[in-house]
Amino acid sequence: MKEKLQAMLESAKAELTTAADSRFLQDVKVKYFGKKGELTAIMKEMGKLSKEERPKIGQLANEVRTEIEDLINSKLEEIKAQELEKKLASETIDVTLPAKNFRRGGLHPSTQTLNTLIDIFLGMGYTVAEGPEVETVKHNFDDLNSPIDHPSRSESDTFYFNSELLLRTHTSPVQIRTMLANKPPIKIISPGRAFRKDEIDATHSPMFHQIEGLVVGENVTMTDLKGTLNEFVKILFGEDIKTKFRPHYFPFTEPSAEMDVSCYKCHGKGCKFCGNSGWIEILGCGMVHPNVLTNCGIDPEKYTGFAFGMGLDRLTLLKYEIGDIRLLFENDIRFLAQF
Numbered sequence: 351m352k353e354k355l356q357a358m359l360e361s362a363k364a365e366l367t368t369a370a371d372s373r374f375l376q377d378v379k380v381k382y383f384g385k386k387g388e389l390t391a392i393m394k395e396m397g398k399l400s401k402e403e404r405p406k407i408g409q410l411a412n413e414v415r416t417e418i419e420d421l422i423n424s425k426l427e428e429i430k431a432q433e434l435e436k437k438l439a440s441e442t443i444d445v446t447l448p449a450k451n452f453r454r455g456g457l458h459p460s461t462q463t464l465n466t467l468i469d470i471f472l473g474m475g476y477t478v479a480e481g482p483e484v485e486t487v488k489h490n491f492d493d494l495n496s497p498i499d500h501p502s503r504s505e506s507d508t509f510y511f512n513s514e515l516l517l518r519t520h521t522s523p524v525q526i527r528t529m530l531a532n533k534p535p536i537k538i539i540s541p542g543r544a545f546r547k548d549e550i551d552a553t554h555s556p557m558f559h560q561i562e563g564l565v566v567g568e569n570v571t572m573t574d575l576k577g578t579l580n581e582f583v584k585i586l587f588g589e590d591i592k593t594k595f596r597p598h599y600f601p602f603t604e605p606s607a608e609m610d611v612s613c614y615k616c617h618g619k620g621c622k623f624c625g626n627s628g629w630i631e632i633l634g635c636g637m638v639h640p641n642v643l644t645n646c647g648i649d650p651e652k653y654t655g656f657a658f659g660m661g662l663d664r665l666t667l668l669k670y671e672i673g674d675i676r677l678l679f680e681n682d683i684r685f686l687a688q689f
């Protein structure tokens with residue numbers, strides 16, 4: 351039995367030198383220590399030994415067992431280290447490789463126009479005010495002095511939720527909200543979405559963007575309005591831009607005007623861009639109607655104000671010479687990547 355044990359140890363040693371992976375080691379373990387393992391078999395035979403021999407062989411068997419186990423364990427460490435090294439070698443990262451290109455996004459042209467306008471007006475001391483897109487009829491029409499039979503009030507022009515709520519048709523209700531909540535002096539711009547029941551075509555969209563301006567204070571005059579807007583278009587389109595104010599009608603301003611700028615492509619000579627007129631219409635404006643001030647609890651004898659409103663999308667189309675408003679809302683990346 352002693353010889354058997356020694357022979358077992360020798361053959362185990364020999365086997366283990368050839369071990370190449372952890373699976374093989376597992377097999378060796380089973381071969382000797384498993385239920386039907388060689389060492390297990392010897393242990394089972396121990397009962398047959400004499401009293402004197404049993405402890406000696408028992409001790410030897412234990413020694414052989416620990417030696418084989420130690421060998422297996424140290425081999426396992428070795429193999430694990432090798433396997434890790436192999437894995438690392440096959441997964442090396444070449445840090446000198448140039449990085450993959452990543453596409454950098456940009457701001458939507460409408461957002462760029464909006465940012466430009468906000469910058470210009472913040473520079474003139476305005477602050478930005480916002481209001482809800484779901485508005486009351488009161489804020490959108492009544493308080494803005496809109497006559498009860500004004501066409502914009504009709505179901506065919508405006509999206510109504512019910513007789514009191516609608517999708518705002520312009521950003522002008524923000525004027526009302528601002529005046530109700532603040533005492534003059536007031537100096538705000540309010541950019542945002544507006545909604546009208548327009549058929550979609552190259553120049554119309556049922557959802558579009560406006561930016562509104564409102565100034566209320568003592569001694570605010572039409573001259574201030576003109577000076578402000580002249581300055582604004584010069585920053586936006588260039589120093590040589592001229593403006594023209596044509597009388598117009600808005601319920602909430604009196605007097606009211608539409609403002610044209612001289613065509614910045616042909617400098618007023620007339621071209622395809624301006625429809626040969628030399629002028630391009632860009633906004634509506636006027637002196638805040640006394641009724642509107644009164645509706646908002648502001649004394650029209652003491653305070654006056656001016657307001658203006660323009661289509662942001664239209665400005666974007668003009669500025670970037672884009673021929674169709676739908677392009678701004680389709681979000682085709684091939685189009686947007688040009689800006």
Ligand code: PHE
Binds near residue numbers: 563660
């Ligand atoms: N609210 C007007 C519109 O939507 C624009 C406007 C605003 C006109 C303020 C005058 C003063 O057409």
